Amino acid sequence: MGEPTAELIRAQIRRLRNAAGLNQEEFGRLVHYSASMVSAVETGGRPYDRLFLARADEVLNSGGLLVALLKMAERDGLPSWLRPWLEAERNARQLRCFHPTLIPALLQTANYARAVIRCDDLLSDAEMERRVTARMDRQDVLRQENPPQLVAVFDEGLLHRRDESFRGLLAQQIEHLVACAEHPHVSVHVLPLHVGLHIGMSGPFTLARGEEGGWVASMECQLTTSVIDGDADVATLLSRWEMIRSEALSRRQSLELLKEVVTSWT
Structure with missing residues (x-):
């Protein structure tokens, strides 16, 4: 996946988390990640996967936005x-x-x-x-x-x-x-x-x-x-x-x- 798209998804995670009034520790508990792992995902130090994004969509009530962005990025990577x-x-x-x-x-x-x-x-x-x-x-x-x-x-x-x-x-x-x-x-x-x-x-x-x-x-x-x-x-x-x-x-x-x-x- 291209870095611009990956950064867009990370930015959306941060935006949605902040809009929900959750700090990284609170959000992490809901998606079964530690605060340090959430921080690493949001800063690009750790890759996210589809399961994490699906959980984040559910917790943040984002209507499937994060998984949809991932699917778009994967389609763009196809031949x-x-x-x-x-x-x-x-x-x-x-x-x-x-x-x-x-x-x-x-x-x-x-x-x-x-x-x-x-x-x-x-x-x-x-x-x-x-x-x-x-x-x-x-x-x-x-x-x-x-x-x-x-x-x-x-x-x-x-x-x-x-x-x-x-x-x-x-x-x-x-x-x-x-x-x-x-x-x-x-x-x-x-x-x-x-x-x-x-x-x-x-x-x-x-x-x-x-x-x-x-x-x-x-x-x-x-x-x-x-x-x-x-x-x-x-x-x-x-x-x-x-x-x-x-x-x-x-x-x-x-x-x-x-x-x-x-x-x-x-």
Whole structure:
């Protein structure tokens, strides 16, 4: 995180604490920090974390300001090629996600996301955790007051990557999918193995429809996520989406399959 942003957050902690009429010792007791630790956080001698900021927001009745500032700073630290898509995702009214090999990011558990991101052994532990946090923050779009409609399709084949070290994690992920699908704005569909070859094997993509009705898309590769907004290309992806969705199981059938898979492991 850039120093100007970090200093802004520290300044807001000091401002809100003073406005609440709390000295560092009083504030520390409420957030389970010592006065010396509060002082170190406010002066930059000690880093703050999300848990501390969440506690501070609650104690200082700041409406989530401090955590929101942290999220903004983390988004600013993301690669420039990803930011346009995240903006489209946050403003979407409808989302259509397909992935042939992974659970779509908006439906991943933190442990599943961590396992996927950890596959890149060039990342430091700190960078890996930063990416996990950023991915979990993206899911806030599904928890807002007026969330978009999300329809997600993924290939059944990913349910069969389940060596002993991965099985518990995947079972937790499937249970999370089932819980997500209980919400009326989330629909999960499995593309069954018997479909064989299909157009989706060319790679994952996501479509987002904004407030004004226009669609944009993203396509992932090993290094970047490309935003697609040309009319012809978006129309092609919408057509491919319809072909993939038509081959997938219904919502009810998909949930039954997911439950059966977990049951078969136990």
